[in-house]
Amino acid sequence: MNASARPTGPFVAACSDVLGAAHVLTDPRDTAPFLTDWRRRYTGEACAVLLPADTQQVAAAVRLAREYRVAIVPQGGNTGLAGGATPDTSGAQAVVSLRRLNRIRDVDPHNNTITVEAGVVLAEIQARAEAEQRLFALSLAAEGSCMIGGNLSTNAGGTGVLRYGNTRELCLGLEVVTPQGEIWDGLRALRKDNTGYDLRDLYIGAEGTLxxxxxxxxxxxPAPVARVTALAGLASPHAALDFLAMAQRHAGALLTGFELMSDxxxxLVGRHFGQMRYxxxxxxxxxxxxxxxxxxxxEHARTLFERLMEEAIGKGLVEDAVVAENLAQSQAFWDLREHIPLAQAAEGLNIKQDISVPISSIGRFIDETDALIAKTAPGARMVTFGHxxxxxxxxxxxxxxxxxxxxxxxxxxxxxxxLVYEQVHAHRGSISAEHGLGQLKVDEAMRYKSPVEVRLMQAIKAALDPENLMNPGKVVRVPGRSGEKAS
Structure with missing residues (x-):
């Protein structure tokens, strides 16, 4: 019998015994916030929303799910953009919310590490690091509500990838509950550990499917002692690429942010947020x-910056520039960038793409794809921005x-x-750069990956989760197994 066909009442009762009835939600008024994704693109149903208090309770819930053949959907802050944390519509899956696992277990300033549970909000980690005169370099628009477990599960990027890498590069060790309900303690605070397969990297970006x-x-x-933030106006993405190369030559590792935003x-931000002027x-x-x-x-940072801008303006790459004079103005510049998605939402429904191509291809990709979209949908307005x-x-x-x-x-x-996916494929890019695949792009990923890559992914899924109870239907398709369909 498929997991979706089994009655779930006994499972819910058993979870209530283990977690406490107050932490097993079944009333639609209580479960509703957990069943719709942030973009309101997907709404599912669940037999229950489980709220374990610690790792041991997560493991107990997973063991019960395996015993009763109930598929489970892990969820953090529910800020994902690809439907990866939303259950299907069968009403037979259980959502496992990690929000009660919200403790910072340890801060080690000498080792430059912080050990956190999956339900800790990203902004809280940043604040705790700042209190220790340290920087936690992951930063993104949802940092006030997203949780580190979700950031790890989608390998989130954010604005600091250029200097610090994405979430995978910021992680040293993990603690994971396996599909069998066992606990893998991989919380090693080591920069070097060459003792076999890198299990940590296997789970990061897997969206709870393993x-x-x-x-x-x-x-x-170490927390930087100074930041210099500026906005530079340019004529094209091609000029921006040349400016990036120049900035990297002048500043090296000091260059921590380089965001592109179309006119x-x-x-659009100015239209919907009048206080934010062009x-x-x-x-x-x-x-x-x-x-x-x-x-x-x-002084050192500003001297570097002045040399950079002098050369960029002298060579005609930068047409105009505005430099932040204080922290408030610097934040205002970043607010412009972070309000673009909000302005889009206020303007109305839109077609979103989170893609990556080789940096050298960005100018050509934009030129070519803009032209194709103009022919396909005359008058369509392009909202192009990114890292x-x-x-x-x-x-x-x-x-x-x-x-x-x-x-x-x-x-x-x-x-x-x-059209966009074909262009991305032609430029040897990725159809998902930092939002994950979830259920939004799982079929497209199966289509654009090579048969060898798909088989390898399916083999990993089958080996670690043979009963396909961990977030089925997300990231990778396994046709013929419960909850799956052929791609």
Missing amino acids: GIITAAVMKLH FSLR PFAEPHAQTVLLELSDSESE LGDGNLHYNVQAPEGVDPEQFLADYQKRINT
């Missing part, structure tokens, strides 16, 4: 938000002015998605 991350050892860095992206007197096709972080002094320094582009398409967004999506979403 096990549930319950705690992690994360890297800290329309910033205009930063330049004249329009520029592209704007770069760049930041230098210096451990020496502000230029690591090749991650949020390549989004807004309905033409005056066109009903819902109708635009109904008419064009499938065609535009296919």
